[in-house]
Amino acid sequence: MAQLKLPSTVVSRADAMRLLREINSLDDFFAGAAARKGGTPLQPPKTTKMLDQLGEINGLNLLDADSRKTLYEQLETLSRQAPSLHLSFANEPSPKAVEPILLWLREQIHPNCLVQTGVAPAIAAGCILRTPNKVFDMSMRVHLQKQAHFLNELIAGAINGR
Amino acid sequence: MNKGGLILIVGSLLSSTAAFVWLIWRMEGRGSGPAKKLAPGQLSDEAAEDVEHIFNDEFREELRNRGRLHFEKVIGESAMFLQQDLRETTAQLNDYMRSELTRTLQAEFKKYEQSIADAKQIALGSIEKTITTIEQQRQLMEQQLAAQNNANKERAIKQFEQDMASIVNHYVIKAIGNQIDLSDQLEYILAELEANKQAIIEDVRNGTA
Numbered sequence: 001m002a003q004l005k006l007p008s009t010v011v012s013r014a015d016a017m018r019l020l021r022e023i024n025s026l027d028d029f030f031a032g033a034a035a036r037k038g039g040t041p042l043q044p045p046k047t048t049k050m051l052d053q054l055g056e057i058n059g060l061n062l063l064d065a066d067s068r069k070t071l072y073e074q075l076e077t078l079s080r081q082a083p084s085l086h087l088s089f090a091n092e093p094s095p096k097a098v099e100p101i102l103l104w105l106r107e108q109i110h111p112n113c114l115v116q117t118g119v120a121p122a123i124a125a126g127c128i129l130r131t132p133n134k135v136f137d138m139s140m141r142v143h144l145q146k147q148a149h150f151l152n153e154l155i156a157g158a159i160n161g162r
Numbered sequence: 163m164n165k166g167g168l169i170l171i172v173g174s175l176l177s178s179t180a181a182f183v184w185l186i187w188r189m190e191g192r193g194s195g196p197a198k199k200l201a202p203g204q205l206s207d208e209a210a211e212d213v214e215h216i217f218n219d220e221f222r223e224e225l226r227n228r229g230r231l232h233f234e235k236v237i238g239e240s241a242m243f244l245q246q247d248l249r250e251t252t253a254q255l256n257d258y259m260r261s262e263l264t265r266t267l268q269a270e271f272k273k274y275e276q277s278i279a280d281a282k283q284i285a286l287g288s289i290e291k292t293i294t295t296i297e298q299q300r301q302l303m304e305q306q307l308a309a310q311n312n313a314n315k316e317r318a319i320k321q322f323e324q325d326m327a328s329i330v331n332h333y334v335i336k337a338i339g340n341q342i343d344l345s346d347q348l349e350y351i352l353a354e355l356e357a358n359k360q361a362i363i364e365d366v367r368n369g370t371a
Contacts, residue, residue, distance in 0.1 A: 083366045083369060090342070093344050094344070097343075097344035097348070100348055100352065101351060101352070101355070104352055105355075108355075108356075108359055108363075109366055110363075110366055113366075124334070124335035124338050125338065125342045125347050126347060126350060126351060127347075127351050127354075129355070129358075129362065131362055131365040131369060132365060132366065132369025133365050133368065134361065134362075134365045136354075136358045136361070136362065138351060138354035138355070138358070140334075140335065141331065141335055144330075144331040144334060144335070145328070145331060148328070148331070151326070151330055151331075152326065155323075155326055156323070
């Protein structure tokens with residue numbers, strides 16, 4: 001089974017679960033449509049842009065039951081096995097701001113990386129990345145702490161008139 | 163009253179008494195001249211009559227007056243002497259008392275001055291000792307304060323050196339807060355991710371294996 005390609009709109013495991021529920025509702029709709037009587041008005045469910053993009057970049061037709069089944073299975077696998085990373089920012093990040101980071105992670109780390117975002121105001125700037133076993137603090141706080149000796153040298157120099 | 167005054171008064175009294183006795187004896191002696199040969203009874207009567215002649219009431223009154231006058235004179239003189247003597251004695255007594263009092267007072271004042279001088283000396287000594295002690299205490303305290311001050315200063319500088327970086331960091335973080343837009347941080351974040359790329363890959367592989 002080919003690996004599922006994820007659009008940038010699919011960010012977190014919650015998005016994957018949401019897509020699964022959407023595919024389920026599509027299946028229900030088509031099952032209902034097959035069982036309806038002729039001439040009965042039918043209101044198809046609206047699909048999200050996320051699902052549309054997912055089907056498009058994976059070359060799957062969502063009207064086709066097999067394609068939906070394939071997509072469902074791949075998404076289920078993805079939600080179970082895809083590496084989930086947690087990113088904390090100083091404030092709530094916009095999807096547009098997260099997108100370059102997500103793309104970099106999927107290009108450089110793992111193509112199916114899922115990211116959950118959070119807020120940590122104490123870091124001021126930068127971010128904290130939590131992988132399954134490690135924490136990578138890439139915040140300004142840590143950066144400033146690393147530069148503390150340089151700051152001390154500057155202050156000592158200022159005090160001694162150098 | 164001194165002894166001389168007393169002798170003078172007693173002498174005056176004795177002389178007046180002696181004069182009075184002599185006068186009586188003399189008068190009796192005059193009547194004892196050659197007498198007529200009279201019978202003893204007649205003689206006695208005549209003598210009594212002569213006596214009555216001589217010492218009649220006027221003469222007796224005269225004598226009494228003279229004696230009174232003399233006695234008053236003696237008494238007056240004695241009183242005068244007594245008064246004079248008394249005045250002298252009083253003056254002497256006053257002088258004596260004055261001199262004694264002056265001497266005693268001077269002695270007491272001298273003792274008092276000496277006591278004051280001694281007390282003053284003791285007080286000065288005590289004050290000097292106190293001043294010396296206070297000065298020593300002050301110097302000791304000054305040294306202790308200076309040492310404590312230096313220790314505090316050094317501790318503060320050390321603390322300052324230790325904590326300054328974190329204070330500045332904290333200040334910078336507080337100051338900039340959420341003011342930096344995330345899109346402005348992308349370059350820094352991507353650079354940091356790039357720097358940690360290998361470690362992230364390894365952890366993701368291990369975590370998902």
